Amino acid sequence: MEKWTGGDMHPSYRILMGPGPSNVHYRVYQAMSNPVIGYLDPQILACMDEISEMLRGVFQTENRVTLAISGTGSSGMEASYVNFVEPGDLVVIGVNGFFADRMTQVASRCGAKVVRVEEEWGKIIDPERMIKVLKEHPEAKICGLVHGETSTGVRQPLEEIGAYCKKVDTLLVVDAVTTLGGYDVRVDEWGIDVCYASSQKCLSVPPGLCPITVSPKAMDLLRSRKTKVQSFYLDLGLLEKYWGEDRVYHHTAPASMFYALREGLKIIFEEGLERRFRRHETLGDRLKMELEGFGFKLFAQEGYRLPMLTSVLLPEGVDDLKARSRLLNEYNIEVGAGLGWLKGKIWRVGLMGETCKVRYIHCLTGALRDILT
Numbered sequence: 001m002e003k004w005t006g007g008d009m010h011p012s013y014r015i016l017m018g019p020g021p022s023n024v025h026y027r028v029y030q031a032m033s034n035p036v037i038g039y040l041d042p043q044i045l046a047c048m049d050e051i052s053e054m055l056r057g058v059f060q061t062e063n064r065v066t067l068a069i070s071g072t073g074s075s076g077m078e079a080s081y082v083n084f085v086e087p088g089d090l091v092v093i094g095v096n097g098f099f100a101d102r103m104t105q106v107a108s109r110c111g112a113k114v115v116r117v118e119e120e121w122g123k124i125i126d127p128e129r130m131i132k133v134l135k136e137h138p139e140a141k142i143c144g145l146v147h148g149e150t151s152t153g154v155r156q157p158l159e160e161i162g163a164y165c166k167k168v169d170t171l172l173v174v175d176a177v178t179t180l181g182g183y184d185v186r187v188d189e190w191g192i193d194v195c196y197a198s199s200q201k202c203l204s205v206p207p208g209l210c211p212i213t214v215s216p217k218a219m220d221l222l223r224s225r226k227t228k229v230q231s232f233y234l235d236l237g238l239l240e241k242y243w244g245e246d247r248v249y250h251h252t253a254p255a256s257m258f259y260a261l262r263e264g265l266k267i268i269f270e271e272g273l274e275r276r277f278r279r280h281e282t283l284g285d286r287l288k289m290e291l292e293g294f295g296f297k298l299f300a301q302e303g304y305r306l307p308m309l310t311s312v313l314l315p316e317g318v319d320d321l322k323a324r325s326r327l328l329n330e331y332n333i334e335v336g337a338g339l340g341w342l343k344g345k346i347w348r349v350g351l352m353g354e355t356c357k358v359r360y361i362h363c364l365t366g367a368l369r370d371i372l373t
């Protein structure tokens, strides 16, 4: 190509009511426009320390190794298995949705023997059943679960399974990509050893960073590996040396994303975790009620519905693609389609972080009134 003639790009200001990303606070955008500095600049190191400290707050943990991987949520899933699985290790994973299934694929690519504890999509993995399977496999090294299954809108209870894993020294790996920042994630209290999230959902920061926290028990296990971690980029031992006191160069820190995450976390603590969780709970209930009013049927198991992601079966006669296209093109509202076999059957409507506001519920219901009635 000799010359670019394509002109400027002007993405629309969408109301992001899908499964993520969510809308970004203007202060986060402002923070991102700060000058880029080097990856060992004392100012970026101070920013990283602040991020770690605030992440410990949202993860509700004392774990020293609490940092943000330069990658999206999937990098946390990869890191959780590539660091702790050695070929032949047995891993038990609860599978009740798209992302839990992906977890099994990631684990087996790392060489794990995977035991799948299957459940119908839309239901929780019964903790008693999970514990029974763990008892049948006392050699299991890892138990993996998705806290908020974004494909179905189900919230997995973790307390009982966490207590059992702690008792038998099995590592509990939890995907909190959808829940962190919008729902209680009590890493220490629930006995979670490795918990990862994403910047772009309830933290309301652009996609690109993956907060992760690792217990001392898991770090000890990592140090006692017989083989090297296959991935250099996701090696938590190396990341610890960069984020911790050693400050050994590992990769070029995405400075602008660090500024964004720092600001996003500050906004969370200005609001307070409790208030933030209550906001998600209250407005999640409100949205569910409104959608039921249009004839949508709630898909996820009652009592275990995520506040920040509501999955609904479409009313008879509604054309999935047409209705979602109209919402996007005429009303600037994004809602999510179904994943996997739920494609065309459900919508996934997000109320995450900055988007979790009553005015956006009004925008969606107003638009639906025009489109559906």
Ligand SMILES: Cc1ncc(COP(=O)(O)O)c(C=O)c1O
Pocket (backbone or CB within 6 Å): 019, 020, 072, 073, 074, 075, 077, 099, 146, 148, 149, 150, 151, 175, 177, 178, 198, 207
């Ligand atoms: C529960 C869950 N896990 C993992 C992922 C993957 O995260 P990312 O798309 O940020 O890589 C997602 C993405 O939506 C998710 O919802």
